[in-house]
Amino acid sequence: HAGGVLSKISVLHLDGACELDNLYGVWCKVGTVVSTGEIINMYGLKIDDIDSATNNWAIYTGTGLCYFGDDVEIDGDITAVVGIVASGAITGASFNGIIMATESTRNYGFATIFPAQTTGNDNCAFGSGAALSLTAANRCCMFGTDSGRGITESEYCTLYGWYSGKALTNENFVTLMGAYAGIVLTGEGNTGVGYYSLGRQIVAIRNSVVGTEAMYGNGASIQTSSYNSCIGYRTLYSADDSNFNVVAGYQAGYLVSTSDRGIYLGAYAGYRGSAGSTLLIDAYIRADIAEQLTDSLVVGIMHASSVASQSFLVNGVLKSSYGAKLGDGGVATYFEV
Numbered sequence: 080h081a082g083g084v085l086s087k088i089s090v091l092h093l094d095g096a097c098e099l100d101n102l103y104g105v106w107c108k109v110g111t112v113v114s115t116g117e118i119i120n121m122y123g124l125k126i127d128d129i130d131s132a133t134n135n136w137a138i139y140t141g142t143g144l145c146y147f148g149d150d151v152e153i154d155g156d157i158t159a160v161v162g163i164v165a166s167g168a169i170t171g172a173s174f175n176g177i178i179m180a181t182e183s184t185r186n187y188g189f190a191t192i193f194p195a196q197t198t199g200n201d202n203c204a205f206g207s208g209a210a211l212s213l214t215a216a217n218r219c220c221m222f223g224t225d226s227g228r229g230i231t232e233s234e235y236c237t238l239y240g241w242y243s244g245k246a247l248t249n250e251n252f253v254t255l256m257g258a259y260a261g262i263v264l265t266g267e268g269n270t271g272v273g274y275y276s277l278g279r280q281i282v283a284i285r286n287s288v289v290g291t292e293a294m295y296g297n298g299a300s301i302q303t304s305s306y307n308s309c310i311g312y313r314t315l316y317s318a319d320d321s322n323f324n325v326v327a328g329y330q331a332g333y334l335v336s337t338s339d340r341g342i343y344l345g346a347y348a349g350y351r352g353s354a355g356s357t358l359l360i361d362a363y364i365r366a367d368i369a370e371q372l373t374d375s376l377v378v379g380i381m382h383a384s385s386v387a388s389q390s391f392l393v394n395g396v397l398k399s400s401y402g403a404k405l406g407d408g409g410v411a412t413y414f415e416v
Contacts, residue, residue: 199232206241212248223258240274246281257291266305280304280318294318299336314343317352328362340381348375356381358391 358379
């Protein structure tokens with residue numbers, strides 16, 4: 080019969096002068112158990128399975144608190160609309176995640192972690208969509224919304240930042256830190272630190288990059304730059320298919336796109352681009368590539384096999400301090416070489 084009530088306790092009215100303490104809907108208390116006695120499978124409240132039900136609850140409360148004085152085992156999911164607060168540990172079963180969503184959109188304590196993981200060990204993830212595709216990865220850590228979202232079988236990857244390493248699948252030894260760092264990257268052995276570092280590089284491998292939008296790949300179409308080392312804001316910013324470059328300084332090598340084996344040291348050094356195999360030490364944006372070769376403080380041309388084809392140019396007066404002594408007037412007394 081519909082609407083049946085097995086047990087009901089109603090508190091209909093309490094006036095201001097009345098106080099009610101220790102009201103129990105159900106109270107199950109265990110008395111003294113003698114040394115030879117035993118209690119097995121005692122249930123304070125037991126409710127069997129509820130099948131084919133809609134909005135039927137084994138236990139339903141209003142706005143009051145629920146208090147448990149000991150551990151609670153739950154063989155199913157917990158969905159907390161507002162949040163879960165615990166002074167101790169909250170542990171999920173193997174290969175399962177813990178969802179703690181707030182009423183706002185896409186804010187998670189732990190996201191839908193490892194939903195596809197079947198083998199693999201020592202992985203950790205934090206963020207909506209992080210590690211979403213892991214199946215057999217090992218020793219990977221992903222922190223941030225969609226970080227490492229596509230990784231399936233990678234090893235030793237550390238991704239920290241919103242969308243960092245989102246396109247990786249089974250690449251190894253990748254470290255990315257910063258929002259959008261390596262967002263479309265699919266090459267292994269890369270290290271990118273900074274917002275949008277390695278941002279548009281795809282099949283790029285073994286780069287070490289530090290700086291906001293360093294080696295971003297602005298305007299790139301090939302997107303395979305590899306074996307580069309960059310330090311500084313927007314260093315090698317336009318790299319497309321540039322390889323074996325060493326760049327350090329604010330926007331150094333900014334317009335270098337497809338040249339190899341350049342060394343650019345200093346703010347704006349090599350800013351206009353280069354034909355490659357060139358050493359530039361400078362601190363100014365020159366008018367064009369030609370002026371970089373005539374006005375940069377130091378210009379070196381390197382060659383793989385011909386020493387005679389190499390050169391080292393200092394654009395300025397080169398002085399020597401040979402024989403200088405303390406208190407002799409300093410650089411003004413040095414002689415020109």
